[in-house]
Amino acid sequence: MAAERTNVSNDLIWQIVRNQNAYLVRRNTGGGSQFSRDPLNLVNKHSFKYAGFVNNKAIGVQAAENGGVNVITKKPGNPQQPRQTEVTVNYGPKTSTRKIYKGVAAKTAVNGYRADIREEAVARVSAVRRSQKPKKDTPARQPRSVKARRAAEKDE
Template sequence: MAAERTNVSNDLVWQITRNQNSYLVRRNTGGGSQFSRDPLNLVNKHSFKYSGFANTKAIGVQATENGGVAVTTKKAANPNKPAQNQVTVTYGPNASTRKIYKGVADKTAQHGYRADLREEAVARVSAVRRSQKAKKETPARKPRGSKAQAEEKAE
């Protein structure tokens, strides 16, 4: 069976859905900011450039439950079958961050696949990896000066 193609352009999909879609988040603070919860939106900004549902080629980076990173790309081949047009590559928690950067950069560079999103995708991987690092425990501060002398006298 031949691959089905749709004649609807990305711009038309955006024009129809930009004011009402399930991913849109509106905030009254900050001058009426609009954000997006789209998993294929790298910067969570409600705009056509970063919209994953309106573009036939999109990329998304999410944290996994075990501490890894999942990179999802959208194929342009099956626009009428959303469940079949996403490819997810999962990097485990022990994968080096540079290896993930290279995988994301290669994914965005291949055959003209949204090279304009490369910088944002690598920044998103960096933010996800940074959030997964364990926090360093800071030791309790020792009293100095007159407070330390007061404690010595109390003992």
């Protein structure tokens, strides 16, 4: 028996699952904000535009364990098998950030593949790469006034 293919619109799916789904995170602080833990959500904002599990075309950017970046895209065909629709491209820790930007921009530009979220995808890559850089050791600040310096020297 052949598997039937149903054509359900993304808008209908969103209307059904927008108030309850596994990725939804509600916070009472900040006026009852709603966030998303969806790996295909670039800005972690609970909205139809960024919900990767609802849209046929989605892109996600995550940090890899080795210090690199994983870019996950979703193929528009065959939504009944979601695991087979995901394509992951791994960029290593030595890959230049510009090369990753170019790869993400190229992914979103192919045949009109979600060009509306290109900026967010590149911004997410930038944030991931910035978080992977080692923190600089900042020296302890010296008190600015002479009186405060003398007091600090006496305490030591």
